[in-house]
Structure formats: structure tokens, C-alpha cells
Amino acid sequence: MSDRAEWADVGERVRECRIAADMSQEQLAAALNLDRTMIAKIERGIRRVDALELSKLSAVLDVPLAYFLSPPPLIVSRRTEMVDDGETEAARQSYSLEVALTAWLNDVRQLIESGTLTAPAIERYEGPVQDVSDARRAAWWVRTQVGLDNEPIDSLMRVCERLGQLIAVVDVPGEGASLIEDELAVAVVSKRGNPGRRRATAAHELGHLIIGDEYSTDMGVHVSRDGREAIVDAFAAELLLPTRAVTAVGGGALHREDLVVLAARYRTSWTLTIRQAVEAGAIDKATARGMRQRTPTRAELMEAVGWAPQPDLEHVRVPPSYAHAVVEAYKKALITAPRAVELMRGQLVAADLPVRDEAELQP
Structure with missing residues (x-):
């Protein structure tokens, strides 16, 4: 150059x-x-x-x-549509996500080079994925890989880490973005969205990893960009709330109260919950249109399951293995306290760091 x-x-x-x-x-x-x-x-x-x-x-x-x-790394997915007019809010969000993603990639690499972090091995679905039905089968494959069956996902960050993708929750506008570079898969999710939307975005970014992007699979050859995003969205929806879990409730047509319970247990957005109910044949489209206008309140969610769902991807900002690596790097004096706090992205403050035994650090 x-x-x-x-x-x-x-x-x-x-x-x-x-x-x-x-x-x-x-x-x-x-x-x-x-x-x-x-x-x-x-x-x-x-x-x-x-x-x-x-x-x-x-x-x-x-x-x-x-x-x-x-x-600049090759961004596999960016959950904000780029437009020709660079002065738009959409463009600002896209640039912010790219900066955050690049910084996250560099931070992960620093810990890998320090010897405190090992990049998780990437796992991909080997079956063909060319339509939404294939995507739903891929989501079920992920669930079997992590031993979930029909159960709710407790920590989506742990699931992503298990499949080889390290996700950080970042305080920037937009939704999310991901990339794969030298067999290192990273993604960022904006903390500014509501809890259900954050989980949907994280699941979407995992979908790009598991299914593959337009450059690595037949999906990129046979399907338009909008079609690819629809396929990945189907993967995300099925991963978060399997249609099998929906049909297991009541064994027939579901009422709004049934869907409120599902939304609370699986910590999904109301829109995604209704979408999966339609997909499962538990409600028809006309009923779904009416239900979308009545989003459950926090009180309804608490009453449905007896507790308030703990928002995922909020207080925990980085994967467990990464957090452990940061603390280890700090204890070994490979990074300073301010740098450790910076690497943790708001998950802890300096007072939370362990006390270093300076005597052990003497040569």
C-alpha cells in the first residue's frame, strides 16, 4: 500500500x-x-x-x-443498516459499533498474547442452511450441544462462549456486530436496548457464527442479504424460545396469560414470544396482531412466574473466561489497575480487584 x-x-x-x-x-x-x-x-x-x-x-x-x-477487520455482521448518507443516525451507530468491535478484538488479543486467555474453539453447524427451516434445525443443534433441550437459556453469554464466540456488552448506540479473524470470533451487543432485544441481538450474532456468513456458505450464493438476515433471525428466535417449548404448553391454542409465562421464563421480548407462538401454531396471525398491542407489564411478568426475571447481558459485560484472564493478568502485574477496569467494561471498579502480593512479584 x-x-x-x-x-x-x-x-x-x-x-x-x-x-x-x-x-x-x-x-x-x-x-x-x-x-x-x-x-x-x-x-x-x-x-x-x-x-x-x-x-x-x-x-x-x-x-x-x-x-x-x-x-480494519472484516465485519461479518453489523445490526445497523449502513446508508449512503454518512451523516445519518444509522451511520453513526454503525461506526460506533465498528469502533467498539475493533477495540474488543484488540483487548481479547492482548489477553491471549499475555498467556492468560485461550481463545475458545469455534463450532459450526455442518448441515446445509438455505432457509428458515434449516436455521431452526441449526438452533436446535446448538441447544443439544450445550445440553439445554427445551429449557430456558440462563446466560446467553456462556452459550456463545461455549460455541466459540466471545461477546462483550458495550455502551454504544446500535444493536450489535460480530467478526471472525484468524479463528477468533468476537461480537459486541449494545447495552442500550431493552433486555429482550439484547438477547435477540446476541443470539443473532451467534447465528452468523454457527451458520456461517455470505462468504463461507451456500447461503451467501443463493439468498439475498435480506434473506440471509431473515434466516439468521429465525435461528435466533428458535434458540431463545424453541417452538417445541411453546407447543409443550397446554397442548393446544394458547391464551395471552400462557405467553406471558413463556416470555418471563425464557426472558424473550414480547414480539419474539408472539412470533414463536405463531410459528408453533399455538395462535393465529389475527390473534397475534391483537396481542402485540398489549405488552406485559413488569408486574404481570412477576406474577406469572413469582419472580422478576434477571436481565441478561446487563450486569455481566464480558465472558467468564475473559474476566478470569483480566484478573490473572492484573495479579501477575501484566496490566495496571486502570487497564483492568477498562478491560472489564464496567463490570467492576478498582476496589473490586484483588490485592496483589507485591513480594511474590519481585524477581
């Missing part, structure tokens, strides 16, 4: 991060004490950026410095 092309890449990443931060060129220039024309030239790749300026850009835009310098 030529020097000019490299600076063009840096400039494009600066532009993406500025848009993700919802800043104008004038605002970014003011924060850096530069003229707006300098920002325009940087983004067009016709002005180089020195190390100090890159450091300031990293701080102002709140992205890792390495994001500007590393080649």
Missing part, C-alpha cells in the same frame, strides 16, 4: 469516528485547536497526522489509538 493510501485510510477512520461521536468538523477542530480546513484535509488523506495529534484524536473521539493505525 502506498504512503498516500495509508493516510487516506487513517483519514477515513478519523471521519468515521467523528461521525460516530456526532461531531462536526468545526467541533473536532475546536477540540484539537486546529482550523476546520485541517480536519477536512486529514479526512481526505492529504494531510499527515503526527503522533501527538493522533493521541489527541484518540482522547477527543474516545477511541483506542490503535483503531486509527490498524487495518
